[in-house]
Amino acid sequence: MTDPKSLEKLRPCGRLETHSTVRHDLGLYNNVACAAYYSPPNPVQPAPLEPLIHSALGKVIFSHPILSAIPLNENTSSPYFARLPTIDLRKCVFFVKRKTGFHKGGDDAELDSIIAEQHNQNFKSELGSLPFWRLVVLTNSPPATKNQFAATWIFHHALADGASGLAFHRAFLAALQSLSSTPPPGMSESGAAESAIINTPTTPLLPPLESLHPLPLSIPFLLKAQWTDWFPSRPTTLWTAKPITSDPASRETKFRSNTLSQQATTRLVQVSRENKTSVTATLECLVAAAIFSHLPGAEEGGGVDRVTACGATSLRRFLLKEMVSDESLGCWVSRYGFEHRRTRKGDPFSWAEARKVRQTINKELDKKGKDSTVGLLRWVPDLHKFFLGKMGKERGDSFELSNVGVFKASRMVEGEGCWRVGKVVFSQSGNVVGAGFEVSVVTGGDGCLVLGIAWLEGVVEGSWIEMVIGSLRAGIEELTKA
Template sequence: MADHHFLTRLRPVGLLEQFATARHSLGFYNNVGVSAFYSSLSARDFPALKHLIFVALDAVIADHPALSAVPVDEGTSAPYFARLPQINLQEATTFVSSELVLDPYNEVSIKELDRILEEQHNTGFRNQASSLPFWRTIVLYEPEKCSNVVVCFVFHHALADGTSGLAFHRAFHSALDRASSITPTFGAYCSHGNTELFARPPDRSLIPSLEDIHPLPLSITYILKSLWNDWFPTRPSTVWTGAPITADHRKRRSGFHSICFSQDTTASLLRACRSHSTTLTAVVEVLTAAAVLTELPSEYSIVRCDGAIAMRRWLPHDVVNENSIGNWVSRYVDEHRRTAGDVRARSKAIDLFSWDEARRVRKTIETELNKEGKNSVVGLLKYAGDLHQRFKGKIGKDRDETFEISNIGVYKSGVAEDKDCEWKVGRVVFSQCADVCGPAIGVSLVTGGDGCLNIGLSWLEGIVEGVWMEQMMRTLRQVVEEISRSG
């Protein structure tokens, strides 16, 4: 980070945040993205749209201190967050004229947005000037009416978790609607040209780190069990987790692909989940495991899942709520198997799915939730030692899990539902870059304001072969649609 001495020191980087900054300092990208399709009742010219975007961003920055925070000294044992003196909105925002990407349900449009997001997830936040934040927005707009736009919010994982991406869009949506009520649509604003537009960050403290607002208690039994598993890991030869962790930079490029399901398919799938006493997250986890196992060679019969757990529900509500931007997550670990009989019968993915398994996963998640943050993996980070050395020590070793699953839920507008509301949010896409040291595949779930489930899948080229991923994703789409039809 350039020009440290111009930055205002905020607070030390927390345990969970260090997990992201340590990886970033080693050259591993750790980007998260939440993108939303916005539609307006009014047509406008590009200068007016650009003005609206900047006014809305300025308002969001004023309400969220995390957006003006940057990690400093990431490569040391004592990283900290500092506040930028100002944020150059022109530099932090890229405007792209595109008719191709603005149809949210067209396959060509979906692939084009995937391409843009893949490019963003392979672009880090290093070597930035002192007026650039550790987030950026890409605004895709139609060249004439400017009434439909896609806003991609991409950010460093140390700043925020996936749920924060929804919080950003709620705040941005509200600010955009307020600004639209007072901003003319045509002719009032000339092009800004090369003029630099700066947002002034709020003079407010950064929301505390997780360990400062939650005790993260650990029992002796849990600590000893975790140490034993760390020192003497058990790994059957039939577990598949992709290629081993590598220092090869040619195998650090993230691929990304999204699957958008219709509103009817999503609604049917949710009804099926409820009727079988389970949840969407549990069902998609089991279906993903089934799709992966179906496409693997016969010698593999086990896949492992790393599931994200949001910890906001256990934090003081006057400090952290659903509209806060920060990093407050933990995880659970699960395992899925196929039998020798499944292999001999060449079972399809749908044959490997069972509602009993989906209910078991729901109980696994509920067990973790009922602990309310006690005996959580994130609590163990205080005993992890030097994270840089820990990550370097993983080079050449097998990955612990096959895939990660994270569901940030449903986009709910921060704007009062009113027929006169200027802007609406439809499809939402949750995306993440693949983890150099983590699971081979990332599975990111979100349901947009249109009621459509979107699944984002990420992987590292060379760790997982692209052709294999394409087939696995086709299988996943098929089994999700089949389960939604059959109930």
């Protein structure tokens, strides 16, 4: 095993990256998964799948140096990135044969199980030798269509944000396409890979967020944040699941995806636009309404009339285009918050509220990174102490909703004779010190929107989440019916 101290130091982790490394060190897992279904060109290329994937992944690693970087000194206030000189793909790429047929549409319990399993694994195994990401390839057995597979990229949040999951799959798709007309290198006559050890690039890492953006904070914003920290005010009728706990039994992530048809997805976009709001805002209000439908009202005594949502906002658009683009892998996000209140009468879903959520998101984006939550991280002197101090306390938010948008392939992989990405699934691990559960949203190359719901069993109960998911689906169906 490689001594981590012998690895080349690249740069210190930024404050947002440190936020994730500390959580990982404390066993609060902060990882992200992005899965995509791949279909080969027609006619199907005869190349064996394993060396093909290894070769394509080697191209992606060479183009994105963060994939060969690992955070070290996670147990300190000064973590840093170090470079792995080589990556043995046999130890971080795993091939799993399906027990059921390949899923062209609808939900996929086998893939959900893989995502949940990966969320519950850290990246400390063979520290200094393995990257802080894994790729799990789910293949057909027997293959109904040769070389058709679903690839799940699971990664430490310090390396990349949710939007990076789509960027990774675009790069991987482009690499597969570039190899489709020539045999992958390093393949023996039997089809086995002769070498799966990749020499990593020597290019420097992209800078951290605070080196690309000043993240300015106004005096009123700072004072408000400090006042809230010193004198927290929490309504008794706010639901945020069970309090933060150090109990290891309440740290197992469960995951379930829900897939909308292409028709329902198109209709959801259309009806949201007709009502002058966005899909993200519409879904957030539907989730809040679903929660309310399975909690007692405040008038019943000890009930609930408020839930709070937090959502991710990408700061990429405000960074130097020469440094960061939609194709970059890195962590450049902040967040917004919104409080939902139970309506006394009528439909629990409100288009007026969906418009307010959209206005809140737009207001956050209009600040262009000023007075952002992520900017406050510089004022937290000890993140270890910060997280440990949250144990036993109530959670700040009821649920988190992140929408990374629509997967779009690059122009070089469009048209006949190209590899294609269909359904995409996006997920984040259950949040030990954050919201009660996570809702992750993405629309794949097949035009189908997928909701990924992750929770910690014990923080919320699986049976209750299933009822919320059922009400959420019913709400979507009601809005999208012809």
